[in-house]
Amino acid sequence: MSARIRTTLIAATAVALTAALAAPAIAAAPARGAAGHDATRRAVEAAIADGVPGATLTAKDRHGTWSTTAGVGNLKTGAPRSAQDRYRAGSITKTFVATVLLQLEAEGRLSLDDKVEKWLPGAVRGHGHDGRAITLRQLLNHTSGVYNYTNDDTFIRDHFTKDGFSEHRYDRWTPEALLAVAMSHKPAFAPGTSWGYSNTNYLLATMVIKKVTGHAYGAEIRARIIEPLHLTGTSVPGNRVTVPQPSSRAYSKLAASTTGPTYDVTTLNPSMAYGSGELISDSADLNRFYSALLRGRLLPPQQLKEMKTTVKVPIAAHARYGLGLADLTLPCGVHVWGHDGGIHGSSSQAVTTADGRHSLAFNFNGDWAADSDAVMAAEFCGTR
Template sequence: MNVNQSKMLRIFRRVGVMALAVTLLAGAATPGMAAPDTMAASKVAAGQERPELQAAIQEFVDIGFAGMQMRVHDQQGEWVGSAGVRKLGETAKPPTNGRFRIGSNTKTFIATVVLQLVAEGKVRLDNPAADYLPQFGLDRRITVRMLLQHTSGVFSHTGDYYDGTAMPGIPSAGQEWVDNRFRTYRPAELVRFALSKPALFAPGTSWNYSNTNYTLAGLLIEQVTGRSYAEEMQRRILRPLGLSGTVVPGAWSGIPGPHARSYYHYQDAGQWRTVDVTRQNPSWLFGAGDMISTTQDLHTFFSALLGGKLLPAPLLAEMRKAHPGGNGFGLGLRVQDVSPDCDGTIFFHNGSTIGSGALMYSTPDGSKTLTASVTGGNTEVDLVGEYPAALDNLLKEVFCGE
């Protein structure tokens, strides 16, 4: 495991989030929203026998995840499949058209909307964020770019790990989180909590992943447009792209439509416990990790974004530009170089919340994508050895195959 992976796994453990990625994380939704066609998905899966992909997702189940669903778009067409179980104690597989909490993939959506506002001249990327969010007394050296790039130095309200020191945040792990998982947090409350902590470094002088950066970015969208971030997301991205399976849930604890159950396996007073956490109030991750989506919608969104359909070319180039000390992070997405005999550079932004997580990968032009979700089960997953190995094998199968 490299240094970047090691650091992020420590962060996952710190916040109690079920790690499945190398990154972390108003309008109410209704259960009656349109669902992708289940029969169509089944026909696609049955029409393409790709045992190597099925074996790759089965590996995640074998190391302790309850279930996984995945969608791949490549030169062979579309493949969808799932492994494991939809619910502990039952045998049905997770639905391949299921909805799930996408965690920090939310950040890519948020960054896209902010950059659209930049394109319209309503926001300047290198202006002080305080110009748009005067209510928080932000350090005027913090720019909008620094929020999207994680170079602001602002403490993460979910807890932080910097320079070898772990610092607790709001309840985000163990029994305390379980007991408070239906609590509603106001985004301003999260920001003020984070700002009550000392800055980790002077703005722009270092890099540290902070969920609060994107809570601020979500509030910036609301301040500039005069609409909730949920409304603006619907108006700018979800409706134009036809993402009918994607929701900004606000404080609603449910998941609409078909979905697998998710579980949190944790220790309390020396005893291992497993709790069904499918229902949880996502307001603690406002703008940073609260959205719900499907593998189809994530494919459509990421392919459109990297294909140049959502941003002007200069701003897409800014988004894809990795910060030198930022573990490959640009503005709301991440870049990774795979071996020369594979697809070269790939872009991604994975995410997790307690009990579930999501993967979102693509080639630079959006022509080949991998989107997936995993759910936690009733066993502890080895995040140091087995999980990175399973992820590496999966990426090789998708991006290094013929």
């Protein structure tokens, strides 16, 4: 987005997102109902012309399912992207985590008004942090003030610079180690007094899920969401460093600048994004997930209402944030619900209308400039 909330791991470390590569050849996939999505196709092609290597996109509405691809999935071979590509979905993970926590509330196993201290005694302490003053709800809507561990200077150096990434791309992180990074800093603000995106919030949410259920959050996502919805391209990889096939290569500048060399960052250990950006998925699965969520298939009415109760996002006038779910107002006035996601070499967006009947999910296999706003506006506001 042009001024969108930065709900991604990459953005949290101030990696700039502007154009750099020369435009690869464009190849759009034939699809059902393509004439009704001409504006979307043009927006995807324009994003590729601005420099990212490639894109894959799938939309689903009352007319059916339509997909398109553009650019390349492999800069060395020139192989195209696929409509079936799996990719690292980054912070889209957060909607899955929030859904599980809300399901647990619906089952009476916890309350979103519980303090973090109740479930993780003594865990949120240090440099002014106090889990006795933070609710689970404040974790999910980013009003807790807990320091974002991905803003730590050493973490940035070790994971988002060329030399650091080369040395540390396969490091295994535990949730406790990531939390210790956050607790070594002061809070961003007192709980409930402001809004500030923090990956640590969702790290803590997944720790609560494990405490309540006895299972790692990935197992709960599989049992509660992936399997019931038959999301065959979706997984929580843990320490697995590869992306399952079919998939494309992923590219990054590994610098705050968008000029200079482009690096292949496809393989990495995603435990650095535990609970906040670990998920792998594909566009068809993400459309199915968000449609099911907004249509009430995953949450009872009360919990879905809570999820859609939003707070103001100070840095984005057209966005509000609920519980792991953003409400975006497009230029034509249409509201869509969903999340964006970024991690090394991958920038994604998945949104749906409030009735869940028109969904869009897409991915760029480069973590610098790509105009996601323009693509969403084209699909939901363009000529149909």
